[in-house]
Amino acid sequence: MNFQPDPRISDFREEVRTFLSYALQPAWRERKRKLISSPKEDVRAWSRALDEREWLVHDWPFEYGGQPWSAGQRYVFEEELAMAYAPDTDRIALGLIGPVLCKYGTEEQRARYLPAIRNADEFWCQGFSEPHCGSDLSGIRTTAARDGDNYVVDGRKLWITSAQISEMMFALVKTTEAGKPTRGLSFLLIDMRQPGVTVNPIITLDGSLSDREMVNEVILEGVAVPTGNLIGDEGKGWLYARSLLAHERSIVPRIAQAKRDLATLREIAQTEVRNERPLLQDPIFRAQLISLEAEFSALEFLYLRMLHLSEEDSYAHVLAPTVKIRGASFRQRISELMLEALGENGIKADGSGSATLIPPYAEGVGANYLFRRTASIAGGTSEIQRNIIAAVGLEL
Numbered sequence: 001m002n003f004q005p006d007p008r009i010s011d012f013r014e015e016v017r018t019f020l021s022y023a024l025q026p027a028w029r030e031r032k033r034k035l036i037s038s039p040k041e042d043v044r045a046w047s048r049a050l051d052e053r054e055w056l057v058h059d060w061p062f063e064y065g066g067q068p069w070s071a072g073q074r075y076v077f078e079e080e081l082a083m084a085y086a087p088d089t090d091r092i093a094l095g096l097i098g099p100v101l102c103k104y105g106t107e108e109q110r111a112r113y114l115p116a117i118r119n120a121d122e123f124w125c126q127g128f129s130e131p132h133c134g135s136d137l138s139g140i141r142t143t144a145a146r147d148g149d150n151y152v153v154d155g156r157k158l159w160i161t162s163a164q165i166s167e168m169m170f171a172l173v174k175t176t177e178a179g180k181p182t183r184g185l186s187f188l189l190i191d192m193r194q195p196g197v198t199v200n201p202i203i204t205l206d207g208s209l210s211d212r213e214m215v216n217e218v219i220l221e222g223v224a225v226p227t228g229n230l231i232g233d234e235g236k237g238w239l240y241a242r243s244l245l246a247h248e249r250s251i252v253p254r255i256a257q258a259k260r261d262l263a264t265l266r267e268i269a270q271t272e273v274r275n276e277r278p279l280l281q282d283p284i285f286r287a288q289l290i291s292l293e294a295e296f297s298a299l300e301f302l303y304l305r306m307l308h309l310s311e312e313d314s315y316a317h318v319l320a321p322t323v324k325i326r327g328a329s330f331r332q333r334i335s336e337l338m339l340e341a342l343g344e345n346g347i348k349a350d351g352s353g354s355a356t357l358i359p360p361y362a363e364g365v366g367a368n369y370l371f372r373r374t375a376s377i378a379g380g381t382s383e384i385q386r387n388i389i390a391a392v393g394l395e396l
């Protein structure tokens with residue numbers, strides 16, 4: 001890894017800032033700041049603005065619209081968007097199923113689904129977990145039985161993020177009971193708008209204020225899925241899922257957003273008054289903040305190192321879970337310290353817009369604190385990430 005300053009990076013940063021100065025609408029930023037994630041209509045409008053600039057699918061392969069950016073440029077892009085409170089994009093579509101379609105999809109599948117992802121016409125959800133399996137997907141019970149040109153899918157998926165607003169779901173289903181449990185899994189693309197699909201939202205601790213982070217139960221009863229919606233070969237779903245899960249570990253930690261949260265925490269500490277002086281001058285609080293800032297520098301380098309590695313590099317398979325564990329715990333601790341810094345205002349700050357007498361930086365802090373508890377579970381629990389590090393990195 002080269003630590004010398006790259007002049008192309010500062011030019012690129014300026015280019016991104018210029019774009020943000022005209023493309024980013026104040027109302028989108030406001031909603032992103034208050035809520036855990038942007039509402040669907042903001043995601044759609046922002047995705048289209050990014051795609052027009054040819055930056056939406058920047059990390060897809062070049063032939064599908066990707067940009068030949070360096071790892072440094074990719075990080076600067078993430079950082080500038082996060083710092084500006086730019087709306088989210090559909091990371092499940094762009095970061096998970098998009099790359100799988102590019103790598104393993106047929107020409108017909110790519111022609112059907114990639115343009116709709118780029119234009120944010122269709123939102124996607126990920127249907128892997130079930131009531132009896134999350135960490136160990138070999139226990140999947142949802143079945144897909146072949147019936148002429150269709151599979152008929154029956155089962156129950158659980159904790160499915162944004163299923164209630166998604167048009168499409170990619171799912172792991174069981175197509176045979178023969179052989180090892182993972183050998184019987186297939187990877188299907190399911191249209192959520194058809195008969196037999198029922199979505200039941202689950203209200204979580206944070207009040208499920210964000211429609212795009214809401215988790216759901218999805219019941220599939222006799223759902224007909226054309227065989228043309230099978231990714232790759234029947235029974236090889238585990239292969240495609242593993243490739244996707246490796247991507248997931250690296251998109252879940254959201255290091256640039258953690259940097260923004262840290263900057264907000266410093267702003268809070270400078271503004272909030274405790275014992276007649278700014279909180280930042282309180283030696284205990286200050287020590288905690290500085291310790292987090294130092295830790296963030298290490299995490300940021302680790303992340304940049306990960307971005308430099310290609311997907312095929314075996315070391316990437318150790319770095320991704322390491323960044324996932326550290327990133328999750330980091331964002332949880334920032335949210336704890338924010339709440340501590342805000343005292344009563346933090347509890348009022350649920351992001352619902354009902355609390356009008358609190359400073360703007362306090363909006364959403366309470367809900368964010370509760371929502372962050374899930375960071376060490378979603379996308380693979382910290383225990384499972386440690387198992388991967390032990391098995392792949394330490395060969396234990």
Ligand SMILES: Cc1cc2nc3c(=O)[nH]c(=O)nc-3n(C[C@H](O)[C@H](O)[C@H](O)COP(=O)(O)OP(=O)(O)OC[C@H]3O[C@@H](n4cnc5c(N)ncnc54)[C@H](O)[C@@H]3O)c2cc1C
Nearest residue numbers: 126127128129133134135159160161374377378379381383
């Ligand atoms: C906010 C949120 C959003 C989610 N979104 C989605 C989604 O969109 N799509 C989707 O498919 N799933 C989603 N999930 C589900 C998520 O992937 C699972 O919750 C997660 O993989 C853990 O599975 P589980 O809940 O079944 O827990 P279990 O696998 O039952 O684990 C329970 C506990 O046992 C530990 N454990 C399990 N196995 C081992 C082991 N071998 N060694 C050590 N410890 C172990 C775990 O770490 C955990 O602490 C989401 C979850 C959350 C919280």
